[in-house]
Amino acid sequence: MRADPPENQAEPSGVPIEPETLRWAMRRAKVSEAQLAKAVAGGKIERVRAWLEGSARPTHAQTHRIAAKLDVPFPVLLGPPPAPFKLPVSDFRRPETQSQPSPELEAVLLDALRKRDWYRAYRQKRNPYVGKFANKRSFTEPPAGTLGFLVWHERDVSQEAAYWAEQTLELARLRKKVRSWTSFRAVLAEAIEDRLHILVLLNSMVGNNIHRPLDPEEFAGFALADPIAPLIFVNTRGSVARSIFTLAHELGHILVREDALDSDPSDDVAEGHERFCNRFAAELLMPEKEFRSLWRQHQQSDIKTRCTDLARTFFVSSEAVLIRAHTLDLISDEDFERLHMAIRRKSEKKSRESINNGGNFWANVAIRNSKTFFKAVIEATRAGELTYTSAARLLNVNVGTLAQRIYQDRGRVAAPE
Numbered sequence: 074m075r076a077d078p079p080e081n082q083a084e085p086s087g088v089p090i091e092p093e094t095l096r097w098a099m100r101r102a103k104v105s106e107a108q109l110a111k112a113v114a115g116g117k118i119e120r121v122r123a124w125l126e127g128s129a130r131p132t133h134a135q136t137h138r139i140a141a142k143l144d145v146p147f148p149v150l151l152g153p154p155p156a157p158f159k160l161p162v163s164d165f166r167r168p169e170t171q172s173q174p175s176p177e178l179e180a181v182l183l184d185a186l187r188k189r190d191w192y193r194a195y196r197q198k199r200n201p202y203v204g205k206f207a208n209k210r211s212f213t214e215p216p217a218g219t220l221g222f223l224v225w226h227e228r229d230v231s232q233e234a235a236y237w238a239e240q241t242l243e244l245a246r247l248r249k250k251v252r253s254w255t256s257f258r259a260v261l262a263e264a265i266e267d268r269l270h271i272l273v274l275l276n277s278m279v280g281n282n283i284h285r286p287l288d289p290e291e292f293a294g295f296a297l298a299d300p301i302a303p304l305i306f307v308n309t310r311g312s313v314a315r316s317i318f319t320l321a322h323e324l325g326h327i328l329v330r331e332d333a334l335d336s337d338p339s340d341d342v343a344e345g346h347e348r349f350c351n352r353f354a355a356e357l358l359m360p361e362k363e364f365r366s367l368w369r370q371h372q373q374s375d376i377k378t379r380c381t382d383l384a385r386t387f388f389v390s391s392e393a394v395l396i397r398a399h400t401l402d403l404i405s406d407e408d409f410e411r412l413h414m415a416i417r418r419k420s421e422k423k424s425r426e427s428i429n430n431g432g433n434f435w436a437n438v439a440i441r442n443s444k445t446f447f448k449a450v451i452e453a454t455r456a457g458e459l460t461y462t463s464a465a466r467l468l469n470v471n472v473g474t475l476a477q478r479i480y481q482d483r484g485r486v487a488a489p490e
């Protein structure tokens with residue numbers, strides 16, 4: 074790398090970046106003056122301040138490092154701050170998190186839109202009837218009259234919709250098959266992919282980049298309700314139980330054909346579709362009949378223990394069980410108020426592990442991209458419909474690694490277990 078040219082104190086030399094834009098980019102990337110100084114100016118905070126005041130300019134090399142650190146293209150720093158990023162989906166997050174989206178959220182949203190567009194074209198090419206007629210095994214055919222606008226204009230049909238989804242996904246069987254929250258999340262995602270033809274992306278970072286983690290406080294997940302290539306993205310950083318509930322909640326959004334971006338959706342206070350999705354998720358994961366009967370069976374234990382026990386059976390959080398019990402009038406308002414904060418704090422503490430994606434690289438790539446999507450991209454590449462470069466970009470992997478994988482894999486099944 075070239076050495077930085079000496080700085081001229083009298084008249085600023087260097088790259089004429091726009092101080093206002095630098096300030097905007099730092100705010101957006103949540104990088105402080107000290108952090109930027111450490112990354113690009115040898116720790117000299119006064120130099121960063123001078124850039125922000127416009128009394129000095131960074132060198133060419135420094136500007137490149139600033140752009141990389143703040144995740145903006147170099148030329149952007151030369152002009153006025155860009156217009157705010159407009160979310161391509163309705164924002165249902167809690168008001169306090171609805172600030173300008175972070176670069177990470179922006180990146181995963183744009184990545185998901187790109188995937189959706191490609192997969193839509195891919196599906197249509199293979200089956201031109203998809204989305205045109207009711208496909209017997211597609212998400213477009215839940216019980217007649219239960220979906221779309223009927224949901225809140227006419228009456229609440231979350232129960233019927235959940236019953237339909239629970240039967241279609243065979244959740245009772247899946248629950249018995251697995252022993253941990255993480256395994257349940259995996260089989261639930263797989264069932265939604267295979268039986269409802271919805272892409273499910275489970276990821277805790279941007280693409281496959283461990284240096285760009287997603288913030289669970291910023292968003293829990295989102296849904297893109299395309300009729301041909303519906304897609305659910307779940308942020309798996311943080312609690313596993315929470316991510317399972319998010320997955321069910323986003324499925325609700327797909328069923329009412331609505332794009333959405335959500336923060337932790339477990340509170341039963343929201344209105345309209347949010348309310349529908351929360352009720353749908355609760356009913357799907359903890360069907361009323363089973364819930365009531367188990368609650369009775371555990372009658373001898375105190376409420377807290379019952380919540381923990383039922384959480385283990387239904388693979389939800391203790392808090393979700395408490396809310397469900399309260400909604401079904403199985404506990405009093407006083408008991409609910411008394412226990413709610415305590416249980417919430419406890420489950421938050423307990424559930425910080427979950428990011429463990431360990432194991433096989435390609436298995437992780439498939440889970441992060443949706444297994445269905447992964448398989449489709451590999452198949453299309455083998456068939457010569459996609460270049461290796463485009464395929465690698467769609468899967469966020471290195472092109473050489475992908476080529477090697479496809480080469481080694483000839484004749485074998487594409488998707489890993």
Ligand SMILES: [Zn+2]
Nearest residue numbers: 165333335347
């Ligand atoms: Zn929502």
